Amino acid sequence: MSKRAMPQPIVFVTGNAKKLEEVKQILASGAEELPFEVTSQKVDLPELQGASCEEIAVEKCRLAALEVKGPVMCEDTSLCYHALKGLPGPYIKWFLQSLGHDGLNKLLAGYEDKSAYAQCLFTLCAGPGKEVRVFDGRTEGKIVEARGPTDFGWDPVFEPSESGGQTFAEMSKEAKNAISHRGRALQLLRTWLVNHAETFAQEAA
Numbered sequence: 001m002s003k004r005a006m007p008q009p010i011v012f013v014t015g016n017a018k019k020l021e022e023v024k025q026i027l028a029s030g031a032e033e034l035p036f037e038v039t040s041q042k043v044d045l046p047e048l049q050g051a052s053c054e055e056i057a058v059e060k061c062r063l064a065a066l067e068v069k070g071p072v073m074c075e076d077t078s079l080c081y082h083a084l085k086g087l088p089g090p091y092i093k094w095f096l097q098s099l100g101h102d103g104l105n106k107l108l109a110g111y112e113d114k115s116a117y118a119q120c121l122f123t124l125c126a127g128p129g130k131e132v133r134v135f136d137g138r139t140e141g142k143i144v145e146a147r148g149p150t151d152f153g154w155d156p157v158f159e160p161s162e163s164g165g166q167t168f169a170e171m172s173k174e175a176k177n178a179i180s181h182r183g184r185a186l187q188l189l190r191t192w193l194v195n196h197a198e199t200f201a202q203e204a205a
């Protein structure tokens with residue numbers, strides 16, 4: 001399928017190189033091709049504190065559109081422990097940075113319930129001041145002692161329920177992307193863009 005003409009490509013704005021790597025792999029592997037070009041820009045955007053995951057994601061995308069002055073997509077990833085009523089949630093980055101994998105486990109020491117879900121909110125906006133659309137992908141699993149390569153975030157301590165006992169870190173990239181929070185959210189975004197290509201191109205014009 002040929003790409004639609006838009007004044008600018010959709011820019012995926014993120015400060016995280018590993019996210020970008022997975023997003024490229026997922027977009028390249030899908031059954032349906034995206035109707036628009038996607039490029040990327042490395043910007044570490046400020047994130048609201050004390051707000052819901054959705055509010056944080058929408059505000060970040062709004063800022064990204066202002067920064068890029070054109071169509072953008074962003075994503076926000078949360079790791080939500082059921083026993084902790086959804087925390088660390090959108091603050092997982094700071095918990096991981098300060099406490100490490102071991103600390104992420106110890107947070108649950110006083111609880112029998114080790115279950116958690118990974119959530120990815122993809123956001124899409126046609127330009128400054130335009131509507132921000134949100135696509136929510138989730139994967140249920142549990143928090144375990146770290147196993148596997150340690151090159152991406154909390155992957156070693158998250159064992160998805162559907163993985164046959166492997167942590168995200170132990171899985172192949174293809175296997176992770178097929179069941180991951182990111183793979184699912186991006187699939188929803190892709191389907192929306194395929195079905196609303198005309199609307200989105202008009203909004204961006």
Ligand SMILES: O=P(O)(O)OP(=O)(O)OP(=O)(O)OC[C@H]1O[C@@H](n2cnc3c(O)ncnc32)[C@H](O)[C@@H]1O
Nearest residue numbers: 014015016044045075076077092093152153154155
């Ligand atoms: O610029 P942005 O896109 O915001 O990138 P970020 O690194 O700040 O990412 P988030 O704000 O979404 O914080 C999510 C944290 O979870 C980590 N993370 C995100 N996706 C992950 C995944 O699929 N597996 C493991 N860790 C992940 C990531 O490294 C961060 O520490």
Ligand SMILES: [Mg+2]
Nearest residue numbers: 015045047093
């Ligand atoms: Mg961030």
